[in-house]
Amino acid sequence: MPKLYPEQVQAYLEENHRSVESLLAAFQTTDDRTFLLEAIEKYPTDPRLDYVAWFRSQSPEERRQWLDTFKQSAPDNAFANYLSARDYFKSGQNDQAVQELLVAATKPIQDYSLDFVQNGEEAYRAAGYSDAEAKMIATSTLLLPQLAEYKGVSQNLVELANAYRQSGDEASAQAALQMATSLGQRLDGPGSLTIIQSLVGIALQRIVLNSLDPGSVYGDTGQTVQSQIDALSQRREAIRTLTRQVGKVLPAMSEQDLVSYFDRMKIFGEQAAIQWASSKYVPP
Secondary structure (H helix, E strand, C coil): CCCCCHHHHHHHHHHCCCCHHHHHHHHHHHCCHHHHHHHHHHCCCCHHHHHHHHHCCCCHHHHHHHHHHHHHHCCCCHHHHHHHHHHHHHCCCHHHHHHHHHHHCCCCCCCCHHHHHHHHHHHHHHCCCCHHHHHHHHHHCCCCCHHHHHHHHHHHHHHHHHHHHHCCCHHHHHHHHHHHHHHHHHHCCCCCCCHHHHHHHHHHHHHHHHCCCCCCECCCCCCEHHHHHHHHHHHHHHHHHHHHCHHHHHHHCCHHHHHHHHHHHHHHCHHHHHHHHHHHHCCC
8 A cells, every 4th residue: 555755744734733643644654753753742641642652662661661651641441451461461470461451351442543544544635645545545554553462462361371270270260261251352343443353352262262171161151162162263254254255345336435335444343344335236
């Protein structure tokens, strides 16, 4: 996907008074770190800036600093706590990681993806791209580094559960596995902006199930672990079948329908957008 030159975003920046949203969009669309540094200088406590600065940090110490700032700037957002938990796991501070996860479980997750897509659209549109092109590029270039961090948290929790079991603490082991399962379920929502997030949510649940005896009863469901694995596999295959339709549908869509598709994706999620497009363009 095309990147913009710094001079192509200057008018957009001035029109938006070099707000934190516009500076982050300029950084996103150009990869020019100058815009990120300006945003850091002007808006160090904006949670969207703190998240991007964490992602683009150049040392473990800098990452930890931005995570702590992120938690302070977004105290009601579980996103910062999950990222912080992963960072603590990486440094071997398991107790701190678990505390972060307990706190995260009581809050909603907001990852600012919609903000980044919307601001990216506006930057590309201001640079002369059509509405459909701007929406497609902004959506296609959205980075989701948090998904790898979520997967790491799940793997860390399974390792922690195994350690608890070896020490004879089955209750703590079950609690750790439930944390990992809950995170996977939270990501695999029907209205998830991107399909990849849903697939990662399924993968996180599978990580937990794969650590258990397939023939054992899973939780209080009355079903076996293997039946839960099979259900997740079916859901994953249904999503993959849906995604295979995208390559057939998008090239055939009119520009106005492309605009509608990406708008629907922002409102209802990618799965719903594909279903809408397929019902219109794929013969029954």
